[in-house]
Structure formats: C-alpha cells, structure tokens
Amino acid sequence: MATDSKPTSLNEASDRDPMNNNSYGTLSDGDYKQVNLPILDVTKFHEEIVRSYNDGTAEKGLPADLSVARSVVPAGTANLRDFSYIAPEIPEFISGNCTGCMECVTLCPDTAILGKVVGEETWATQIDKIDEKSRDMFRDQWCEPRKYYDGPKKKLGEGGKFTIIIDPTKCKGCAECVTVCGDDALKMITKNDKIIDDVRTSHRLFKEFGPSDERYVSDKLLIDMMLKEENHLYVGGAGSCAGCGEGSALRMLCSATGSKHGDQWGILAATGCNTVYTSTYPYNPYLIPWSNSLFENVATFGMGARMRWDQKGWEDKPLWCIGGDGAMFDIGFQALSRLLASGLNLKVFVLDTQVYSNTGGQASTATFLAQNAKMSLHGKKVHGKQERRKEIAQIAMMHPRTYVSQTTCAHTNHFYRSIIDALEFDGPAVVVCYTTCQPEHGVADDMATDQARLAVDSRAFPLLTYDPRKGATIRERLSLQGNPAVNDDWWTNPKTGEQVDFIDFARSEGRFGKHFDGDGNASELLLDSQQDRLDNWHVLQELAGVLGKKSAGGAAKAKAPAAKPAAPKPGLPAGFSVCNKIKYNDGVKWTNGTVTSAKPVVLTLDDSTEMEISPEVLSEAVAVGIVTTA
Amino acid sequence: MSAAEPLAVFDYQPGKLSELYEFLKRTRDELRSIRKIRISTTFLRVIDVNADFFEIRGFGYQDADAEAVLQNLNVAFKPDSLATPLNGPYKEFGAGKRYPWGYERVM
Numbered sequence: 001m002a003t004d005s006k007p008t009s010l011n012e013a014s015d016r017d018p019m020n021n022n023s024y025g026t027l028s029d030g031d032y033k034q035v036n037l038p039i040l041d042v043t044k045f046h047e048e049i050v051r052s053y054n055d056g057t058a059e060k061g062l063p064a065d066l067s068v069a070r071s072v073v074p075a076g077t078a079n080l081r082d083f084s085y086i087a088p089e090i091p092e093f094i095s096g097n098c099t100g101c102m103e104c105v106t107l108c109p110d111t112a113i114l115g116k117v118v119g120e121e122t123w124a125t126q127i128d129k130i131d132e133k134s135r136d137m138f139r140d141q142w143c144e145p146r147k148y149y150d151g152p153k154k155k156l157g158e159g160g161k162f163t164i165i166i167d168p169t170k171c172k173g174c175a176e177c178v179t180v181c182g183d184d185a186l187k188m189i190t191k192n193d194k195i196i197d198d199v200r201t202s203h204r205l206f207k208e209f210g211p212s213d214e215r216y217v218s219d220k221l222l223i224d225m226m227l228k229e230e231n232h233l234y235v236g237g238a239g240s241c242a243g244c245g246e247g248s249a250l251r252m253l254c255s256a257t258g259s260k261h262g263d264q265w266g267i268l269a270a271t272g273c274n275t276v277y278t279s280t281y282p283y284n285p286y287l288i289p290w291s292n293s294l295f296e297n298v299a300t301f302g303m304g305a306r307m308r309w310d311q312k313g314w315e316d317k318p319l320w321c322i323g324g325d326g327a328m329f330d331i332g333f334q335a336l337s338r339l340l341a342s343g344l345n346l347k348v349f350v351l352d353t354q355v356y357s358n359t360g361g362q363a364s365t366a367t368f369l370a371q372n373a374k375m376s377l378h379g380k381k382v383h384g385k386q387e388r389r390k391e392i393a394q395i396a397m398m399h400p401r402t403y404v405s406q407t408t409c410a411h412t413n414h415f416y417r418s419i420i421d422a423l424e425f426d427g428p429a430v431v432v433c434y435t436t437c438q439p440e441h442g443v444a445d446d447m448a449t450d451q452a453r454l455a456v457d458s459r460a461f462p463l464l465t466y467d468p469r470k471g472a473t474i475r476e477r478l479s480l481q482g483n484p485a486v487n488d489d490w491w492t493n494p495k496t497g498e499q500v501d502f503i504d505f506a507r508s509e510g511r512f513g514k515h516f517d518g519d520g521n522a523s524e525l526l527l528d529s530q531q532d533r534l535d536n537w538h539v540l541q542e543l544a545g546v547l548g549k550k551s552a553g554g555a556a557k558a559k560a561p562a563a564k565p566a567a568p569k570p571g572l573p574a575g576f577s578v579c580n581k582i583k584y585n586d587g588v589k590w591t592n593g594t595v596t597s598a599k600p601v602v603l604t605l606d607d608s609t610e611m612e613i614s615p616e617v618l619s620e621a622v623a624v625g626i627v628t629t630a
Numbered sequence: 631m632s633a634a635e636p637l638a639v640f641d642y643q644p645g646k647l648s649e650l651y652e653f654l655k656r657t658r659d660e661l662r663s664i665r666k667i668r669i670s671t672t673f674l675r676v677i678d679v680n681a682d683f684f685e686i687r688g689f690g691y692q693d694a695d696a697e698a699v700l701q702n703l704n705v706a707f708k709p710d711s712l713a714t715p716l717n718g719p720y721k722e723f724g725a726g727k728r729y730p731w732g733y734e735r736v737m
Contacts, residue, residue, distance in 0.1 A: 089662070175662075175663060175679045178679050178680065179665065179679060184681060187679075187680040187681075188662055188663075188679055188680055360731065360732065361730065361731060361732065372730070372733070374732060438728075439730060439731045440730055440731060441730060442727060442728045442729055442730035442733070443726050443727060443728055444663060444665075444726040444727075444728055445663075446663065446665070446679055446726070447726040450724065450726065451726075495718065495722070496716070496718070496721065496722070497716070497717075498708070498711060504706070504708070507706040507707075507708075507727075508706040508724050508726065508727055509727060510727050510728050510729050510730045510733065511730050513727070513729075513733070519697075519709055520697070520701070520707070520708070520709035520710075521709070
C-alpha cells in the first residue's frame with residue numbers, strides 16, 4: 001500500500017486506537033514476533049498487509065504478489081485486530097468483591113480479561129508515578145484478596161495487590177466473565193465515551209505496570225498460570241463468535257502447554273470452525289507454529305510432521321493435532337485411529353461441539369440421539385438424530401497404550417491436569433473437550449461454562465481420564481474423578497433436592513426444544529436419549545470398577561422425597577479448612593491429600609492430582625465417605 | 631450489582647395475569663440478558679446477568695399460573711415438580727436457552 005508519508009507503526013497509538021490498546025503483548029507491551037524465514041518479512045507484513053486489512057483497503061490496495069499468494073501469516077498478528085467498536089457492552093470490575101479466583105481470566109474466550117499481582121511496595125511506587133488525572137481511577141481497581149494478600153503477607157512480609165483489567169480491543173461483550181464470577185466482582189455496563197476512555201486508560205497503565213511478581217503466583221494452583229505473560233500464547237483477536245466455548249478451550253490448551261514448553265511446540269489444525277476463526281487472513285492469534293490441514297487428514301499430517309521434527313532432533317517439542325468432532329469422530333476417524341496405533345508421541349485435542357459448527361451445524365457421530373441438527377432435522381416423521389452418539393474416548397482407550405481424557409473448560413483443574421498429563425505421557429494422547437457452540441446449541445453467549453458443567457452433572461458428557469501408566473487393569477487406569485456422585489446413576493443437586501439428568505440438560509438448550517410438548521413433557525425419543533446417556537455412564541462405571549457400588553448418600557437420596565433436600569452448605573464442610581490433610585477414595589484405593597484452596601475448593605492429592613469441586617459436591621463426598629479428614 | 635432491592639416491583643393479584651405480563655414487557659429493557667429466575671411461594675424474581683432483578687410479589691410456584699409464566703420467561707424447569715414444596719428459600723431455574731440457527735428450517 002503506497003502512502004505519501006511514513007505512518008506510525010501499527011504497534012503504536014493512532015487516532016482510532018488513541019491509547020495503543022490494540023498492540024502486541026498481553027500483560028505487558030511486546031514487539032512483533034520476528035521469524036527467520038526468507039519468504040516472510042514480518043515488519044513489512046504488518047505495515048502493508050495487516051494495515052490494509054485494518055483500514056479496509058486490502059481488496060483494492062494490495063498487489064497480488066507472492067507474499068499474499070503464499071498466505072503465510074506471522075505469529076500473533078491478531079494482537080492488532082480491534083473489536084472495541086463492535087460490542088455495545090463491556091464488563092466493569094468491582095475490585096472490592098474480587099477474591100482472585102482467576103475464573104474470569106481463565107474462561108474468557110478472547111484473552112480480554114487480564115489479571116496481575118504485584119507486591120504492595122512495588123505497587124505503591126508504580127502508582128505514584130501515574131499521572132494525577134488517572135491515578136485514583138486506576139488505584140481503585142486494585143484489591144487485596146486473601147489469596148494474594150493475607151497469606152503471602154504472613155509468609156513474605158509483603159502482601160500482593162491484585163487487579164483485573166479489560167482489554168477493550170479484544171472484548172466482544174459476551175458476559176461469560178460475569179457469569180462465571182461467583183463473587184459479584186464483574187458486571188456488564190453500556191459503553192459510552194467516558195467509560196471507554198477509562199477502560200482504555202486502565203488497560204494502557206496495566207500493560208506498563210510490569211509483569212506479575214512470581215512470588216505470589218503458585219505453580220500448585222494451575223488456575224494461576226494466566227498471570228504469566230509467557231503462558232498467553234493465544235492472544236485473542238480471533239473471529240470466533242461471542243462467548244465461543246472453543247475459544248476458551250484453545251486458550252487454556254495454549255496456556256497449559258506453554259507453562260511446560262514455552263513457545264517450543266506446535267499446532268496442526270484440521271479445517272473446521274477453529275481454523276476459520278484463528279486464521280482469517282491476516283489475523284493469527286497464536287504465538288506458536290501453526291498449520292492447517294485438510295478436514296480429514298490432520299492425524300496423518302501430524303504423523304508426518306512428528307517424524308520430521310524427530311529427524312531434526314526436536315523430539316522434546318510437543319505437537320498437538322486439533323480438530324472438531326467432524327474431523328475426529330467422522331471424516332478423519334480412520335486417520336486418528338492410525339495415529340493412535342502408531343505409538344508416536346503426538347497429542348490430539350478434540351473440540352467436541354456435537355455438530356459441524358463451521359458449516360451450519362450438521363449432525364456428526366458425536367451428536368446426541370434426538371438432537372435437532374442439520375442433516376437430521378426434527379420434522380413430522382423423523383424427530384432429530386436417530387443414531388446413538390459415538391464415544392470417541394472409549395474407542396481411543398482401546399488402542400494400544402494411549403492416554404485419554406474427556407474434560408471441559410468448566411472443570412479447570414481437570415482440564416489443565418489432562419493437558420499436562422497428556423504432554424508428559426510418552427506416546428499418543430487424546431483429550432476430548434466438550435465445548436458449546438452457542439448458535440448451534442441454542443444457548444446464550446454467556447453460557448459456555450454453565451452448559452459444560454451441566455453436561456457433566458447430567459451424564460451427557462462424563463469426565464474421565466485413562467492413563468496407561470496407572471496400572472495393569474482398566475479399572476486402575478480409568479478414573480471418573482470429577483463427576484458428581486460417581487457411584488450413582490444420577491446426581492442429586494443438594495440445593496434443590498432434585499435429580500439432575502439428561503432431560504434437564506436437554507431442557508436448557510434450544511437444540512432439543514422440539515422434544516418438549518406444551519406441558520414440558522419430553523418426547524419418547526428424548527427419553528431414549530436419556531437412557532443412552534445412562535447406558536454410557538454404566539459402561540464407564542463398569543470399566544472403572546464402581547458399577548453397583550451405590551453410595552450410602554445415593555441410597556439415602558433415593559429414599560428421601562424431593563421435598564426434603566439436604567440443606568445448602570456454603571464453603572468448606574465442618575472440620576475442613578485450607579491446609580487440612582484429607583484422604584480420598586476413588587473407588588479402588590485411598591489416597592492422601594491436602595485442601596489447597598477454599599474458593600474454589602481444590603483438593604491436591606499426594607499423587608499430584610488436583611480436584612476442583614463445588615462445596616456441595618465436597619459435602620456430599622464427605623457424607624458418603626469418599627473424602628475424610630486424615 | 632447483586633442489588634438487594636429489585637429494580638422494579640409488581641404486586642400480583644390472582645387472576646390478573648395479563649397485567650403481570652404487561653409489567654414484564656414494560657420494564658424488560660431495564661434488565662440486561664436474563665440469566666435465571668428464582669421463585670418461592672411468595673415471590674418471583676427475574677434476574678439478569680448482573681444479578682439485577684424484577685420482583686413479582688404475591689406470586690409463587692404453587693400458583694396455578696406459575697407454569698405458564700415460567701414458560702413465557704423461557705425458563706428451563708420441570709413442570710411435574712414445580713409445585714413440589716421446597717424446604718429452601720426458593721427454587722432457581724436457568725433462562726439461557728435460545729433458538730439455534732435454522733430452528734424452523736424445513737428440508
């Protein structure tokens with residue numbers, strides 16, 4: 001693009017981006033990520049190609065040269081994609097209510113909510129340097145949660161000051177952060193000039209404040225990993241829908257892998273929704289090597305890439321093959337099976353939305369029985385999908401020596417532990433992640449976490465890990481830890497006293513809406529689908545060696561009428577507190593552990609397993625004797 | 631945020647369902663995206679993503695019109711257990727269901 005005078009760098013402030021919020025670096029300012037490739041001039045790419053797309057002149061202004069034809073994109077260019085003019089609403093942080101749980105930071109699909117913790121002395125010095133005009137406004141956004149302030153003050157003599165800041169250029173206004181906040185520390189507000197000016201100013205000051213102080217970031221608390229710049233390898237700016245569940249999954253995958261391998265690893269992505277929104281030319285949200293395969297052959301592509309990397313002596317650099325259920329359950333299924341049989345050290349991440357999200361929501365073999373999806377529409381004669389859902393995790397388990405996990409972003413510790421365990425496993429690993437596709441599932445933009453949790457609670461999508469290193473028998477290798485009421489058919493919500501089943505899950509999503517009559521009664525086919533989910537749960541229970549071991553609590557609940565539910569138990573149960581030693585029984589053996597966090601409740605076992613569970617589930621586990629104080 | 635006081639209140643008179651709906655329609659734009667409802671024997675609260683809410687007093691889950699009102703509010707609830715008495719302070723239901731793309735498409 002020809003210009004008369006040299007414009008400022010895209011990584012600097014401009015009229016459209018007056019505070020330079022739309023810039024490289026997530027927690028602190030950064031530069032273009034350079035690469036030593038003869039076919040790619042990173043600076044020129046930004047200043048000519050990204051600039052022309054940003055200002056809308058690409059179609060007529062860019063020459064059809066070799067650089068455009070190759071479609072090679074530098075890492076992290078989506079840093080420069082500005083969504084601040086799209087969403088009418090933006091979250092506001094209410095610092096006094098924040099407990100520093102990091103749920104909002106972790107589950108934002110767009111890297112738009114950022115956290116930072118610094119020592120209070122450094123903080124005071126930095127605050128004093130800020131222009132008087134903005135100082136009070138910025139100071140008020142810092143807080144002293146017990147997690148970062150009280151405990152460390154006793155231990156280190158200096159407490160940590162913590163803040164949450166919104167990046168206005170990346171936020172799409174989905175409100176997922178507000179929904180996942182259990183402390184009323186975020187709320188949605190309507191943008192106006194004053195608000196946007198304050199948000200831009202706060203974000204700029206935040207980026208200039210320096211990195212988090214690592215003394216306050218516990219490696220034992222996996223949810224804290226996004227306090228480190230080096231773990232933000234998915235920078236936002238992707239074209240995914242507001243609230244996209246897949247976006248959060250990819251961010252968390254990148255953080256967990258980055259926490260172990262920095263940026264020395266790669267992604268191979270099967271064509272699908274995830275490739276469309278993460279490679280809409282010229283915007284790339286990844287800071288690691290990434291390549292796009294055909295829809296059906298990412299596993300094959302991965303095998304070739306793995307062998308080539310190994311030839312180059314890069315055996316220690318992980319490769320993730322990513323695809324949706326269409327790519328992995330359906331069209332690329334044979335290639336996936338071949339990969340798993342190969343024994344190669346390749347990792348597979350399945351974004352399981354139960355439909356072909358990219359092309360309009362066609363049914364896949366992951367689609368639930370009775371679900372209303374394109375190609376299996378609910379009509380007068382055929383009432384949605386007529387086949388059972390395929391269970392790719394069970395199939396993967398039966399391949400030679402393969403690590404398998406089924407997880408969701410809502411279960412953050414389970415998710416992170418699955419990714420880290422998969423990476424540490426010296427062979428093929430498959431992590432199947434349930435994610436919402438809001439427009440295809442028929443749920444609100446802020447529901448990704450809620451629906452993922454309900455999918456697990458209702459047995460629609462049970463959590464599991466299958467680790468061949470754990471023992472000689474299937475029951476030793478397979479763990480259903482993290483599911484509520486593991487020994488029972490269904491979980492009973494202690495808040496309501498009501499059983500939570502697949503019909504409840506279906507009732508909460510538009511994709512099953514046609515299976516309910518005017519009085520709210522479920523159709524025969526949906527009841528069959530519920531039975532299918534229960535049958536699947538029984539298979540897992542049987543494999544894990546817990547089928548038939550009804551919990552005492554479960555039996556009691558079966559007898560108890562719904563009118564007399566257990567009283568809600570907020571916080572830790574009596575006798576439990578942080579640092580308490582506990583014992584946990586997974587149905588096979590007892591394992592010692594410690595309560596490492598009260599909010600969220602996290603139990604860390606001596607075998608390094610971390611379990612994040614709700615206080616209600618812990619109370620229930622205590623009641624039935626699965627968890628006791630040591 | 632988490633307002634202790636409702637943004638708007640309506641005192642329900644049995645049989646005056648149309649007035650209840652009129653209240654909800656009239657005040658709807660004061661709430662943001664509806665997230666859940668809470669219903670007891672004496673009130674119905676319509677709660678948005680910010681935890682701001684409207685309160686309809688004198689209306690409860692045992693009310694003959696409760697099912698119809700919840701359906702109109704797009705709430706996911708079990709009709710057959712709606713009227714079952716609860717020991718807790720209220721029942722809570724999600725309201726995050728939306729129409730998926732192509733919901734009414736005929737092939």
